[in-house]
Amino acid sequence: MIPVIVVCCYLVIIAVIGSVAFRKTQANTEDFFLANRTVGSMVFFLSLFATNMTAFAILGSSGQAYRQGVGIYGLMASSSSLVIPLTIFFIGTKLWSLGKKFGHQTQVAFFRDRWECSSIGTVIFILSVVMLVPYMIISIMGGGRVLTDISGGRVVYPLGCAVVALVVTANVFFGGMRGTVWVNIFQTLLFLLFGAVAVGVISHSLEGGFGDYISKIAGNPKMRFLLTRERMPERYFWSYTFIPLSSIMFPHMAIMCFAARKVTAFKRTVVLYPLAIMAIWLPCIFLGVLGTQLEPGLKNPDGILLHLLSDHAPVWLAGILGAGIISAVMGSDTHQVLAVSTMFTKDVFAYYGGKDRYGEKGSVLFARGFILAVTIIAYLIALKTPESIFELAVRFAFTGFAAMAPVMIAALFWKRSTKYGALASTLWVAGWLLLTWYAHRISDGIAPKPGQPAVIIFSALGHLFERSTANVTVFGFLPVVPMVLGSAAVMVLFSLVTPPPSRATIEKYFPKESAEPRDRASAPGIAQPAQAPAP
Amino acid sequence: MKAAKALLVTVLVVVVYFLHQDFWNWKKTDPLVFGFLPIGLAYHAGYSILASILMAVLVWIAWPKHLEEPDSEQGRPSSDQPQGHR
Numbered sequence: 292m293i294p295v296i297v298v299c300c301y302l303v304i305i306a307v308i309g310s311v312a313f314r315k316t317q318a319n320t321e322d323f324f325l326a327n328r329t330v331g332s333m334v335f336f337l338s339l340f341a342t343n344m345t346a347f348a349i350l351g352s353s354g355q356a357y358r359q360g361v362g363i364y365g366l367m368a369s370s371s372s373l374v375i376p377l378t379i380f381f382i383g384t385k386l387w388s389l390g391k392k393f394g395h396q397t398q399v400a401f402f403r404d405r406w407e408c409s410s411i412g413t414v415i416f417i418l419s420v421v422m423l424v425p426y427m428i429i430s431i432m433g434g435g436r437v438l439t440d441i442s443g444g445r446v447v448y449p450l451g452c453a454v455v456a457l458v459v460t461a462n463v464f465f466g467g468m469r470g471t472v473w474v475n476i477f478q479t480l481l482f483l484l485f486g487a488v489a490v491g492v493i494s495h496s497l498e499g500g501f502g503d504y505i506s507k508i509a510g511n512p513k514m515r516f517l518l519t520r521e522r523m524p525e526r527y528f529w530s531y532t533f534i535p536l537s538s539i540m541f542p543h544m545a546i547m548c549f550a551a552r553k554v555t556a557f558k559r560t561v562v563l564y565p566l567a568i569m570a571i572w573l574p575c576i577f578l579g580v581l582g583t584q585l586e587p588g589l590k591n592p593d594g595i596l597l598h599l600l601s602d603h604a605p606v607w608l609a610g611i612l613g614a615g616i617i618s619a620v621m622g623s624d625t626h627q628v629l630a631v632s633t634m635f636t637k638d639v640f641a642y643y644g645g646k647d648r649y650g651e652k653g654s655v656l657f658a659r660g661f662i663l664a665v666t667i668i669a670y671l672i673a674l675k676t677p678e679s680i681f682e683l684a685v686r687f688a689f690t691g692f693a694a695m696a697p698v699m700i701a702a703l704f705w706k707r708s709t710k711y712g713a714l715a716s717t718l719w720v721a722g723w724l725l726l727t728w729y730a731h732r733i734s735d736g737i738a739p740k741p742g743q744p745a746v747i748i749f750s751a752l753g754h755l756f757e758r759s760t761a762n763v764t765v766f767g768f769l770p771v772v773p774m775v776l777g778s779a780a781v782m783v784l785f786s787l788v789t790p791p792p793s794r795a796t797i798e799k800y801f802p803k804e805s806a807e808p809r810d811r812a813s814a815p816g817i818a819q820p821a822q823a824p825a826p
Numbered sequence: 827m828k829a830a831k832a833l834l835v836t837v838l839v840v841v842v843y844f845l846h847q848d849f850w851n852w853k854k855t856d857p858l859v860f861g862f863l864p865i866g867l868a869y870h871a872g873y874s875i876l877a878s879i880l881m882a883v884l885v886w887i888a889w890p891k892h893l894e895e896p897d898s899e900q901g902r903p904s905s906d907q908p909q910g911h912r
Contacts, residue, residue, distance in 0.1 A: 361867040369870040370846060373877040377839065380884055388893040501862035509855045509864075518855040518864040529847055554893045558885050565877035573871050577863070803892075 295442045297610025298617060301481075302458050305474050305621070309462040312470030319651040320641070323467035323658060324396055324633045325550040330472055335547075335556040340567050341475035341622030342547050343375070343538055345426075346433040348571050349485065349616050354593030356579025358741065360517035363579075366531045368572035372565035374535035378696070380561045382539045383548040385703045387557070389800070390549040398545045398699070399638040405702045406710035407796055409642075414717050415698070416638050419542050422688035423631060424669070426541075429685055430624035431456050431666075431673045434617060440597045441613040449674055456670040459621055463628050464662050468550055471625045478618035483567060485615035486574030488608070489600065493578065496603040497585075501577075504584045517580050522742055527759070530769035537692035540699060543623070543630035632662045687724055694720040694774035701782050706801045712786030716778045723777070727763050727770045734758035835888045842880050846873060 321327055330338065345351075355363045386401070395401040399419070403412035435452030446454070462470050494501060508514045516522045538544055551557065575596065582595040586602070589595060596616075600609040636658040640646070646654050698716045701708035734748045738758050745757040745764060757764045765773050791797070851866045859868035 365870040569874040
């Protein structure tokens with residue numbers, strides 16, 4: 292019961308921080324959604340990191356390491372430690388600047404303005420929401436499951452989900468972005484410490500130290516693969532370096548970028564981000580592999596850390612570490628709820644006249660009502676639907692958002708990119724998602740067991756589509772590879788064969804380049820001012 | 827960013843990116859770094875540190891200073907305003 296009490300204390304602290312933030316909140320949307328763009332450097336780092344870290348970083352990573360070994364770190368963590376800071380450096384800073392300059396609060400608002408087109412924003416909005424909502428639901432499920440496991444079943448799953456949904460809702464409903472980032476400081480520090488403390492405590496309780504156990508695994512031919520990547524195809528491993536492109540495309544990450552007070556806040560974030568990833572993932576992966584010796588034969592390896600903690604840590608410490616896991620769940624979930632609410636309020640409600648009719652206060656009221664409604668619906672869905680469906684949907688979401696990265700890059704850095712290019716890219720991504728979903732569904736029955744080679748899905752197409760244990764592959768690569776490369780190619784092709792944005796828009800978004808050479812206005816591909824629609 | 831700087835940044839990023847695919851460690855378990863970390867895991871832990879150093883270098887030589895002081899409130903706010911359904 293002690294772990295439950297500790298976790299309850301943690302939840303009370305979260306609620307108190309949220310209520311303090313509520314008192315500071317002003318009745319306008321910029322304050323509610325972006326904390327008036329005043330998030331300072333260190334808080335920005337801690338909050339951005341919390342935004343992107345889910346329960347998977349702790350529970351899923353150790354569970355995957357239990358099944359597949361140490362290769363999971365290179366596959367998911369070290370690739371992220373390079374690609375995510377790079378995207379924050381090049382894309383995040385530019386997004387921040389344009390948001391500050393033109394008042395954008397969401398990606399969709401930027402896309403609509405950049406390409407002078409309402410429809411492209413709406414299409415991207417729909418795709419983004421479809422990909423984000425399952426992520427939000429699975430976070431509630433994950434939180435509920437952790438509470439149930441920590442309490443040894445005393446807190447039943449529906450109650451666990453309800454507690455998580457309630458705390459997240461209260462935090463976002465009252466505190467908005469300010470409440471969320473304040474809570475994130477506490478949460479991130481807690482789960483950053485989690486790994487080191489867990490390793491220290493478990494090593495203290497082991498006789499002979501870690502080296503003995505690792506040597507045992509290395510000496511066992513059936514388990515040796517856990518310390519290498521011999522069961523991990525090189526193409527699969529390389530494909531995974533594309534997945535972290537999704538990070539900056541997730542609406543909650545992009546919206547967080549708009550909230551920084553100064554662009555210099557990004558400096559500390561990009562340098563510390565890889566180290567923070569290592570601080571969480573390395574101990575969890577290592578303990579996951581070690582768990583194969585200490586807790587062999589687990590049916591659900593995602594619970595390996597909870598098993599290790601309950602067997603090797605004092606009860607009170609297990610509670611604090613459990614709170615660390617809950618922190619990871621809630622840190623990202625609050626941002627997801629806030630992001631969905633921000634998008635509906637800004638991209639739908641305000642854009643289609645709601646703000647003009649009901650004003651700033653009305654918009655904030657709408658946002659709060661929406662937060663309430665969306666978490667109630669998410670909670671009900673979480674209770675009724677099997678988790679496996681959402682796990683699959685989230686994997687598809689990562690792939691889909693990664694494949695949307697070329698759209699963002701083109702919008703920010705290529706003035707000749709057009710709305711038709713963006714639309715074609717978006718449809719390319721949506722089409723591939725449907726195709727791989729279909730291929731996945733029909734190949735479930737023939738999926739090979741772990742360690743066995745992939746099997747062909749459509750015999751007429753040879754090795755084009757194959758099914759491995761958990762994924763559909765395209766010539767051995769994950770679908771994210773053709774999706775990202777194809778999305779970029781389609782963007783370029785359709786942009787070049789369609790009329791460019793107006794001169795006014797190009798001058799607005801690329802002021803330096805288009806300022807001096809007057810004659811470039813008449814160059815092919817740059818529309819004349821007279822043709823520009825009113826901004 | 828000047829051309830030489832842009833080239834340097836590109837080369838650095840590409841080299842670090844390719845170092846991620848450490849095929850030479852693929853099937854190795856030894857040596858155990860610090861007596862317990864398999865070489866493949868230790869390499870990628872080191873890779874995370876290298877990524878952090880790369881980002882520090884990028885901040886140092888390629889920081890987008892021109893974004894630090896964006897033009898004051900020009901055109902703000904546009905995101906809320908219906909743009910017309912073009």
